[in-house]
Amino acid sequence: MRHPVLHWLLRLPRHTAFLAVTGGAILLALPFVAMLGGQAWVRILDLAILYVFLALGLNIVVGFAGLLDLGYIAFYAVGAYTWALLASPHFGLHLPFWVILPIGALLACLFGVLLGAPTLRLRGDYLAIVTLGFGEIIRIFLNNLNAPVNITNGPQGITLIDPVKLGAFSFSSRTEIFGYTLTGPQKYYFLLLALCVLVVIINYRLQHSRIGRAWQAIREDEVAAKAVGINTRNMKLLAFAMGASFGGIAGGIYAAMQGFVSPESFSLIESIMVLAMVVLGGMGHIPGVILGAVLLAILPEALRFGVVPMQQALFGKVLVDPESLRMLIFGLALVLVMRFRPQGLWPSPERKRELLAGREGRA
Template sequence: MKNNKTLQYTLMGVGLLVLPLILQSFGNAWVRIADMALLYILLAIGLNIVVGYAGLLDLGYVAFFAVGAYMYGLLSSPHLVNTFASMAGMFPQGMHISIWLILPMAVALAGVLGMLLGAPTLKLRGDYLAIVTLGFGEIIRIFLNNLDHPVNITNGPKGLSQIDPISIFGVSLGKKLTIGDFELASVTLYYYLFLSLVLVAIVISHRLALSRIGR
């Protein structure tokens, strides 16, 4: 039985590694769909900790994802520099902050928002908690989509453009990677990044559930 499970996991791992290479032959759009699927799997793993393990029906979970995404978009794109003259004076070359610096800041900001949301809702359960968290998620969505006037901070529904690609150990995921005669498209590189994050999230979630706090 143990050997069968090992074989299944091995085949599954090989399949996940080969999948983007197969999809890439049909066009980058298919790999981009797989990228989005992995992102939502990552979100689902985090939501499972709150709803599945803790039993708290949190319907505003995706708001924290939006906060982190907008922070990275604002700090690694020329939008703030082009909008505010004071920012242009401080960053004449534009804001191109590394993902490694933005990541802890985004985690801290999401944590602060989580505490602000959790403080008044700690004693709520069931439908009441769902209503409050649903309202929080909608407030964040509407707020970010309308924060383009009177001061244009998020560019509203038009979104942010020219966001710097993620670089890991000097390798930019925004450019194709050539290995010999074989090329890995940018969307394929992002696929492997998201797959790695999903595996790390699964391990953390599993260990959390088996920990003293989890039990």
């Protein structure tokens, strides 16, 4: 009797099984390799996975259902602040994570419906600007709800947030396992990776379910979707709610991991960043979205380490402020990728075919 996982692997086509095994091994080894470059790189990896999480959540709204959302980070903020308020000395509450995480997800979900309900009639760019406004409203409230009653502690943010704890096992401290010291960020990496795998599976199952097909129908033609009996209102609300709850969960873990949240982390540029990940990777295509998120999360950080030595090698001294140079290269990368791969770096095969067909049809 073979182990079921082994059985599953053996039934896959050979190259897929090979990819799954090597990919898995690389993912498991990654935090230890990154550790050689220092703790900072492990943190970057953690954030990259968190962005994958966020991008997959937004992909449900933008990629699957075709609703352009420019305020997605608001749900991330709701999740993060839920955690921060329920598990920090700010209110003196220290609830365990399996209580807070569902609350955060539910609250974010509620906000998703709250945003979705008044926007059902809006299309395209009108929807985009309303979601953008919604995101800004949430941020402004977080920034100002410190008076007259101090709820969010204003621009200073909330500090000393509890880490994720499973019983006595805290994710933020070091532990010895098999003679090797696991650091906090490394442990978070494995937690995030496990959650992320779960989210990827959920996303695949969603995409090929009845719901996923309904979303796709709405994306392609809302009137036709309605005509064949899809409840477009509920389906659109469901997309907002699901995307939002993923954002909420990611936000909660972000708060616990950083131990600190402030409104500054939830500005419009973050929403735009997550959208850029989805579009750059290949909208609606899960592997593409993951690729986009990882690239855009790591690229600015890699540039942070790269631009100073690069300038020194080229000119012998630091000519340009590294911070602005790094963002300049980042902007340039966005423009160039869109110029040469307008459908994204890794679009889904069907989408690519449609685009090509569409272009010939128009010409």
